[in-house]
Amino acid sequence: MDADAEQVPEHCRALLPVLRQAVAEQPPTAAPACWEAVFVQAEQQEVAAFLYPVIRLWPPALRPPEPLLARWRSRFLTAVAAAARRTEQAKELLAALVADGITAIPLKGIWLAEQVYADPAQRPMRDIDLLVQPTELDRARRTLARLGYAICESELSDRYDYALTACCPRHALAVELHWQLGSEQTPEMPRPDLSGLWQRLVPETVAGVRVSVLTDEETAVLLVYHALHHAFAMPLRELLDLALLLKRRGATWTPERFAIVAADWGLARAAPLLANLVSELLCVVPPPACVSPALPVESKSRQQVMQTMLAASEYRNKLGESTLLEFSRRGFWSRLSLLFQRVAVPRSYLRREYVCARSWLGLPIAYAQRAWDLARQRHSGIWRILRRDSAVTRRLDQVAERTRLVSWFLR
Secondary structure, X not given: OOOOHHHOOHHHOOHHHHHHHXXXXXXXXXXXXXXXXXHHHHHHOXXXXXXXXXXXXXXXHHOOOHHHHHHHHHHHHHHHHHHHHHHHHHHHHHHHHHXXXXXXXXXXXXXXXXXXXXXXXXXXXXXXXXXOOHHHHHHHHHHHHHOOOEEOOOOOOOOOOOEEEEEOXXXXXXXXXXXXXOOOXXXXXXXXXXXXXXXXXXXXXXXXXXXXXXXXXXXXXXXXHHHHHOOOOOOHHHHHHHHHHHHHHHHHOOHHHHHHHHHHOOOOOHHHHHHHHHHHHOOOOOOHHHOOOOOOOOHHHHHHHHHHHHHHOOOOOHHHHHXXXXXXXXXXXXXXXXXXXXXXXXXXXXXXXXXXXXXXXXXXXXXXXXXXXXXXXXXXXXXXXXXXXXXXXXHHHHHHHHHHHHHHHHO
């Protein structure tokens, strides 16, 4: 994508050129017009910690002003302390699971921070994601409980959420324990075949513990799947994860292995295509394994795709936006049906949010609470849709464009 400022959405216009230069590990030829705007946008897009160790080494004339650089340094030192704490948490957690004979695979952030980023503090995290076999879920839950984690109720039959959340008062990060990668909340997404994944695991050290991890190719395809699952409504840090993985570990991949993994995830077309587009967006040379001459994209289409990807990074709540988009397209009775579907979720999903749902007697109260919560959260958007508010219409047009983009990748 050309660096034409008019083609970059305003919310990341100041940031993108600096991020590209940082990924390329080269200082720019001129300093940004407004470093304060770069800093604010970097914080919003969760890449400020990645940028600081890079830009502080640029020539003085190209660095931020000293007061801003000092603020940036303070934030980074906070990230360093947080990274040290989460490493200790991960070490305790992984060591306990290994000792109990449970194969728990560290996913995304906890692995990427150590293996892809130059400094683990450069990669912020909200939780620790682990994948276990469905047959080992109960044993993993008992291990977490023994370590002091409180586990939200869930069931294997819950088609809405193939993960449970566990929190420990001794640690800052929650643990997301997955037994499947996918969700029927997004029916347009393919269901990955994980049988090959378990056979392709490789040994690696994470947080000082020897564990089984995904291959690099599998992690790249997982990141592609995650981006499409969220319709790109996520910070640019998510695309940075993929770009750095391609840049720093992609040289040894083979086209055959990458194609097999992508096919198992139902992303035979989407995985190499998105890998190439993210590489172009962040100025990374794509690995030969991801280059697919059978998937040409016209220059104009590439521009449109990357603009849509960048525009989506302003938003986070993809599921809520999709509900409002679907509501706007339906007639009266169909709208009532949609609202009922959003309230009438399975009990196993409901009792994660409402304690009273853990008792059959409290179930009606829990459904009433959910209906009330959804009404509070969505009434403004629904009312503005009914009034045909122009701002909401533009927002929903953007949601529709992202939905079409995901379909374009998956076709």
